[in-house]
Amino acid sequence: MIILGLVLLLIGLLASISILTTIGAILLVVGLVLNLVPIGGTRRRVY
Known part of the structure; x- marks a missing residue:
């Protein structure tokens, strides 16, 4: 998406x-x- 945006720009x-x-x-x-x-469950759980 970054490359597409840069090309269009x-x-x-x-x-x-x-x-x-x-x-x-x-x-x-x-x-x-x-x-x-960060998208999703990237939190570290400590038990």
Whole structure:
């Protein structure tokens, strides 16, 4: 998702298409957030 966002962002900037730039930036941010935030049961349980 990060790579797709980066590609769309670059294509949007080079071709000056604003909708591709916006979608690329959104996908890049969402991909980075999902990469940094642990999803699922990653808490360690100590018994």
